[in-house]
Amino acid sequence: MIRLKILFLFICCTLLPQLLHSQQTVLVSPNKKISVALYNTNQNQLTGDWYLAISYTDSSRSTVVIPRIDLGLVTKTQDFSKRLTYIKHGKTLPVNESYTMLHGKRSACSNSGNEQVIFLKNNNNVRLNIIVRAYNDGVVFRYELPEKKGQAIVEDELTAYTIPADNKRWLEKWNPANEGLYTTMDNKSMQQGEWCYPALFSAANKSCWFLLHEADLNRNYCGSKLSNAAEPSKYKITFPNPADARGTGNSQPTVTLPFRSPWRAVIIGSLKDIVASTLIDDVSAPSTLKNTDWIKPGLVSWNYWSNNHGTKDYKTVIKFADLAAEMGWPYTLLDWEWDAMANGGNLEDATRYILSKGVKPLIWYNSGGNHTWVPATPKDRMLTHQNRVEEFTKLKKMGVAGVKIDFFESEKQDMIQYYIDILEDAAQYEMMVYFHGSLVPRGWSRTYPHFMTSEAVRGAEWYNNVPDFTMAAPEHNTILPFTRNVIGPMDYTPVTFTNSQYPHVTSYGHELALSVVFESGLQHMADRPEGYLDLPAAARRFLMEVPVAWDETRLIDGYPGKEIIIARRKGEKWYIGGISSEQKEKSKTLKLDFLKDNITYKLTLIADGEHDKDFKTTYTVVDKSSTLNVKLLRRGGFVACITPVE
Structure with missing residues (x-):
């Protein structure tokens, strides 16, 4: 009996820890x-x-x-x-x-x-x-x-x-x-x-x-x-x-x-x-910057979508600077071929004119090097620390607020190091940065808050590239808020009412809603000037005022590939954007229970009108208990702005 007890104790002492660890x-x-x-x-x-x-x-x-x-x-x-x-x-x-x-x-x-x-x-x-x-x-x-x-x-x-x-x-x-x-x-x-x-x-x-x-x-x-x-x-x-x-x-x-x-x-x-x-x-590393006062999110006028060679033409650059000034947008982008600008002025002339309008220029660069097949110049200005220091010094003196850098072509370690080298050098010269032809965000907006956005998406630029995007875009637009845009800023270059090389099938309400549905620290408005200036007053005013940086975001309704309705708050104002990809008209009833208790709000609704290129604008007073009824055309959309009544 004693021997059995000793054997039992031996088994417990030797095997029990192993059994516990294996759990x-x-x-x-x-x-x-x-x-x-x-x-x-x-x-x-x-x-x-x-x-x-x-x-x-x-x-x-x-x-x-x-x-x-x-x-x-x-x-x-x-x-x-x-x-x-x-x-x-x-x-x-x-x-x-x-x-x-x-x-x-x-x-x-x-x-x-x-x-x-x-x-x-x-x-x-x-x-x-x-x-x-x-x-x-x-x-x-x-x-x-x-x-x-x-x-x-x-x-x-x-x-x-x-x-x-x-x-x-x-x-x-x-x-x-x-x-x-x-x-x-x-x-x-x-x-x-x-x-x-x-x-x-x-x-x-x-x-x-x-x-x-x-x-x-x-x-x-x-x-x-x-x-x-x-x-x-x-x-x-x-x-x-x-x-x-x-x-x-x-x-x-x-x-x-x-x-x-x-x-x-x-x-x-x-x-x-x-x-x-x-x-x-x-879960990403905290910010590396002590002073961030110079980092200013905002809307940008952009000439490439309507005119692929727009920055080559000084007069086109001026039109888009004027558009930004009239719409109250803080930035305009000088895209590729700025180094070949002619027809009335060069880069220095353009930046002086842009600044004189109270607008700040952003400027494009090829990432350069043997990693990219794209020959567009300038191709070497970002490649080395010395080149970047020289270029950022010049840009800072010219009043340029940020750089768009394109064509990275891989996510190998040396390319990740290149991205971070650019971000670290740009911060020393208070230069905002966004990447195109690039990786999707990995939390860098927290670590490097001057990293404003990256493309890494099939965006509106593809209306220039292939006819296939015309019919794919409505469904694609309703998938992105559940996928790509969840994990960081997305430079889709949205809100286009006129047509580029290939036409839209989305309604004007759908396009207007993309200004809220998609999030990007620099939101590039891609249409030509008349695409915005010819809008009805309410829609034009909405695009003059819509924020790009948010205090809160809530999904109201949606399903990937079918529809999405999203609400975003800036201060005490709420903005709602909703889009559908479906081939039929539909009606939605939205609860406004995310609003604060005991506060009355003025609601402006800009929705699809009688046809794809028409808006219907209504004004009403709402509170937390209210519901909002909205009709969407096929592939339609709407926006709403909800402001507390003083």
Whole structure:
């Protein structure tokens, strides 16, 4: 009997800790709705292949959002992909900080969640840590190599999201400029390939949605994309293609130790939660700037859409400067070919004229170098620190407020470093920056608040490029607020009433609404002057006053590819924009219960009129208990401005 007791105690002392360690480690969000758990494929063992699983619970049901997220890294000298040994997990610690955004969907932001660190080691006893956070609107995790010095070449990242086949998904085929259309898929229409960020999914039971992206990308890593080329249901983190940027740069990043990867981010919740989320900015590095008084979001007049060679013509430049002045917009853009400007003046003449009208010029540059095939000049002014210092010094003296830099062609590590070099040098000369032909945002608007926007979208410019965009645009426009524009500013260059090379099929109400539906710190109004100046007074006044930086954003109604109605607040005023992609007229009844209690508001509604090029404007008094009835034409839209009555 004594021997049996001794044997039992021995088993308890030796095996019980192992059994306890083999149990899943669970981290829960502050609101208890989201949980992320660590599992081992080798049950009841401390060594094996580890993965995360994410669950979501609303008021009525619980859903396993992503049943498996594979983990691991492979460097040139160490393998952290298989047979990792669990050491321990740290205490759950709160993350709680507040910060302010100068532009974006919300001004007062909060980075509030719970964090846990998981400590693993490989067969060589080299450590790999997984830092996991659970937020009320999602989950993020990142890898940490805690060695104190040295470098490592990361040959592969094993992160892979297993998505249930019955999930609906909205994905954009990978292209270096991130300018494709989203494809809607279900289990019957599944496609395999490489995909851009962000990627949107809907749980089969419709209990929640989730959006995959990455955040806090810095010069110590490359950008990535998703690929399900190997397995249809598994979306693996994939490094840039070697052929990108004309074959320049390395696809595999060289990291400096100690190393932390970008956050792998999953935004989770209802569609309202997805649209309102600031998670990508929340988890990114705080601002590097002490003085931000010079950073001024605003509307911009832009001549390229109506005249591809507009900046080559001094008289055209003057017309768009006059347009900005008359509309009260703070900026006008001097796009490509400004170095060949003629017909009455050159660059210096143009900037003097623009400034004399109380408008500030922005100016375009080719990113240059062997990474781009585009020969447009100037092509070398941004390439080196010395060149940038010389150019920014000149631009500052000329009164230029910001630069648009184009054609980056890849997300390899050397290109990420180039982006950040530009941002850091531009800040020294108080120069706002936006990128075209570029990566989608990764939280840089928080770290570098003078990073105002990036293209990385198939925008209105494509009315110049292909006839296909005419019929694709209405549906595309209703997908972007749930995907691309969720994760950062988007330079779509919207609000065009006249036609470019290829025509619109959207109504005037739809186009006007894009000024609210789409968010960008510099919002480029792309139409020719008469497109705005010939509008009815109410619509023209709306475009003179609509903000581009918001204090609050709320989704009122919508579904990707069908419609979206979004409300944004600036100060005490609310602006609503709504668009439809459907081929039939429809009526919507909107609750205004987001308004404050016991306050009366004046509401101006500018909606579709009798036909596509007609507006109907109505004025009424509303409060929190009111409803708003709106009729939308096919592919139609509307805006509303709601102002407290003094």
